[in-house]
Amino acid sequence: MATNGNTLQPQLPRLTGKNYNQWSIMMKALFGSQDLWEIVEIGYDEPADPTTLNQQQLTTLKENRKKDKKALFFIYQAVDEAIFERISTSATSKEAWSTLNTAYKGEDKVKTIRLQALRGEFELLRMKETEYVEEYFNRVVSISNQLRVNGEELKDQRIIEKILRSMSKKYEHIVVAIEESKDLSELSLESLLGSLQSHELRIKQFESSPPEQAFQMQEFHRGGFRGRGRGRNFRGGGRSQPDHHTRGRTQASNYQVQSNHETSPGNHYERGRYHGRPRGRGRGN
Structure with a gap:
């Protein structure tokens, strides 16, 4: 004032x-x-x-x-x-x-028409996926108050039942819990709002993940982690696969051993003259 x-x-x-x-x-x-x-x-x-x-x-x-x-x-x-x-x-x-x-406000005829429109609007109310609990709650209560002002007998239990059956799908679990554990005839609108808002806060906490967890998941999808117990540079069923540097050094070492073996005096064949399997009567020779 x-x-x-x-x-x-x-x-x-x-x-x-x-x-x-x-x-x-x-x-x-x-x-x-x-x-x-x-x-x-x-x-x-x-x-x-x-x-x-x-x-x-x-x-x-x-x-x-x-x-x-x-x-x-x-x-x-x-x-x-x-x-x-x-x-x-x-x-x-x-x-x-x-x-x-x-x-x-109108006379009785106009009042009846207005009541019919408000009843239809009340029945068609549905919570939007992007809507907060309090926003939807206020929409329902606003239409309910207009119905009452125009002479509609509307109890709180009917409003509560309307809210519960028109919540979005992500509130299905809390709706079932409230219907099974509480007497809707004794439940107040304020208590219902508090329960729904508490569940809404839990949903927000689960939807938001820490930055470290998000980074690890990103690395996982890039292929850095494949399979159980496999680290970086390991692929397949637990068998280690060397990287390109290790693979190059191993190939060079194998080539040197092969060259020494081919030129040794006791070798059955010389390098460059015969590249097949040594002739003999059996594999043990």
């Missing part, structure tokens, strides 16, 4: 034409805090001839007139300019309030 000297000026909501339900609830609270709601809802009797009243009746009439003008001033301040034109000729706060109520 703003302060004007020693008087507190309440912060007034503004009626735009699309927010009548919320606006009317806040205005009722404001009128109640200022002891004005009775004069707005019921009004007061304006005598045809005030001179016939006694002093007490005149005092009461003066107080009622003052309250009524104060309430009417609040209504004037709480509407847009286009809406103000509809109530600018209202003589009392009750008349102005009734005019707005009829225009935006």
